[in-house]
Amino acid sequence: MSTAIVTGAAGGLGGRMAERLAEAGHELLLVDLDPGVEVVAAAQGARAVVADLTKAEGVAAVVEAAGGEVAVLVNNAGITRDARATKMEEGAFRAVIEINLVAAIRLTLALEDHFVDGAAVVNMSSRASLGNFGQANYSASKAGLVGFGRSLAQHWAPRVRVNAVAPSLVDTPMTQAMPPEVLDKLIAKIPAGRIGSPDDVAGVVAFLASEAASYITGQVIYVCGGRSVAP
Numbered sequence: 001m002s003t004a005i006v007t008g009a010a011g012g013l014g015g016r017m018a019e020r021l022a023e024a025g026h027e028l029l030l031v032d033l034d035p036g037v038e039v040v041a042a043a044q045g046a047r048a049v050v051a052d053l054t055k056a057e058g059v060a061a062v063v064e065a066a067g068g069e070v071a072v073l074v075n076n077a078g079i080t081r082d083a084r085a086t087k088m089e090e091g092a093f094r095a096v097i098e099i100n101l102v103a104a105i106r107l108t109l110a111l112e113d114h115f116v117d118g119a120a121v122v123n124m125s126s127r128a129s130l131g132n133f134g135q136a137n138y139s140a141s142k143a144g145l146v147g148f149g150r151s152l153a154q155h156w157a158p159r160v161r162v163n164a165v166a167p168s169l170v171d172t173p174m175t176q177a178m179p180p181e182v183l184d185k186l187i188a189k190i191p192a193g194r195i196g197s198p199d200d201v202a203g204v205v206a207f208l209a210s211e212a213a214s215y216i217t218g219q220v221i222y223v224c225g226g227r228s229v230a231p
């Protein structure tokens with residue numbers, strides 16, 4: 001049976017993606033820094049690796065656990081450290097770029113020989129890749145993922161497809177940590193009139209990972225209720 005790896009699987013989006021990929025018949029390997037990933041995995045009869053993906057040994061542990069039949073990799077682990085760009089400390093830039101971008105690149109490249117023919121990589125970008133006030137670090141990391149994926153899609157075609165999903169606001173612990181008045185103002189800018197659900201995003205990830213998307217590579221799908229086309 002083919003393996004689907006989901007990073008950041010203890011989080012709001014990753015857990016739902018894991019469920020959708022399991023429904024599609026994949027054996028799951030769930031990865032997170034948070035040991036809570038073991039509970040998520042146990043609930044689905046999946047394997048878990050507790051690892052810090054910013055560390056070389058964390059990436060190595062995932063590669064070792066992956067085996068040689070990887071069909072899907074979802075680079076979903078990510079953080080925010082928001083501040084005005086000119087006030088942002090270098091540590092906040094580095095921390096966000098390290099996990100959101102560098103770790104995803106390292107893990108993807110380390111798995112090169114583990115992917116089966118027809119495998120799919122899905123990078124969790126964000127509508128913020130188009131630019132967000134107070135998120136210069138996060139926007140740069142998410143735009144970087146798009147550039148990485150578009151380049152790799154050409155390099156690895158036709159053996160492995162590489163795409164990105166770019167959500168706007170999704171109802172997860174990441175957004176639940178925001179002050180409610182800030183969140184409400186941001187939701188008001190979404191043409192669809194509501195915050196996204198983890199299911200909205202997980203369904204698109206499962207589609208991109210599936211045979212139905214076999215002619216799609218190097219693309220970014222905005223799952224953002226139209227926010228990317230709004231002023």
Ligand SMILES: NC(=O)c1ccc[n+]([C@@H]2O[C@H](COP(=O)([O-])OP(=O)(O)OC[C@H]3O[C@@H](n4cnc5c(N)ncnc54)[C@H](O)[C@@H]3O)[C@@H](O)[C@H]2O)c1
Pocket residue numbers: 007008009010011012013014031032033034051052053054075076077078079099124125126127166167168169170171172173174175
């Ligand atoms: N929630 C949103 O509105 C939203 C919008 C656009 C994009 N995204 C992206 O979707 C992804 C998932 O977000 P979420 O909302 O589920 O967030 P979340 O905080 O619920 O989950 C993120 C997970 O990543 C894990 N993680 C962080 N650093 C790690 C590290 N060094 N090694 C391993 N795991 C690590 C965390 O432990 C956490 O479980 C992120 O990449 C995020 O940037 C989220």
